[in-house]
Amino acid sequence: MPDATARPLEPDAWAALARARHSVRDFRPDPVPEPVLREVLGDAITAPSWSNTQPYRLAVASGPLRDRISGELCARFDAGMRARRGGPVERARVAITRTGLPDGDFRVPERYPDDLQPARVACGRGLYEVLGIDRGDLPARDRQMRRNFEFFGAPTVVFLFVHGGLREYAVLDAGVLLQTLMLAAHARGLGTCAQGALAIWAGPVRSAFEVPPQYRLICGVSLGYPSAEPVNAFRPGRAPLEDVLLAPRDA
């Protein structure tokens, strides 16, 4: 019989950790000490996976490498934005040179499904409100989007790759790893922001690391110590549990 009283961690302590984790979108420049980084990554890889295949790889960048990747991603973002917001000449230039066009391993959804769109809009609205950005202020919105590629000032960024041969199962496993990593970081006073935006352009990351061809970039995670900026107070709520639970059909 399992010991029902055995508790590896007080449930309240676990709940406090899980509930207090949130996305951090402004970091102090203080570096993450190497031993702490290793602990976080070591905890992350304890995540369970499909047949224990661990179908993912991590690429970590700090210091000059982090700066170089950030610079290259920002250059692509800027080129893409010039095309988007610019006139026909700028659009033609991008079409010819292809600079700024996404080269990610996965296609980022342009349109969200209708039933998910309200949550997306509410999240964006809440974030802009905390940042004091008017929804109609496109330059300010672009600047905020660009912060993704500056890793929100984080000293370290972790890129997450999944094995293409396991399709959605590798992506599922990567999600489990991602949350384990974020909680491991949070337990050590670090902040994180998972960023799908960091997979829009794969070129700068692929060229910086030895990435086996079967691995595809799915997202990045900025990692560092949270600043006291108001943006870090943003806490998007969750749908009530009743909305997530499916009702049983009548017997």
Ligand SMILES: Cc1cc2nc3c(=O)[nH]c(=O)nc-3n(C[C@H](O)[C@H](O)[C@H](O)COP(=O)(O)O)c2cc1C
């Ligand atoms: C896979 C994934 C990708 C995300 N991509 C981005 C992103 O590109 N930029 C960003 O600012 N936040 C991104 N987020 C953060 C979500 O917006 C955030 O998790 C959600 O709004 C809930 O807020 P919370 O993390 O503070 O609880 C991402 C989160 C996940 C899990």
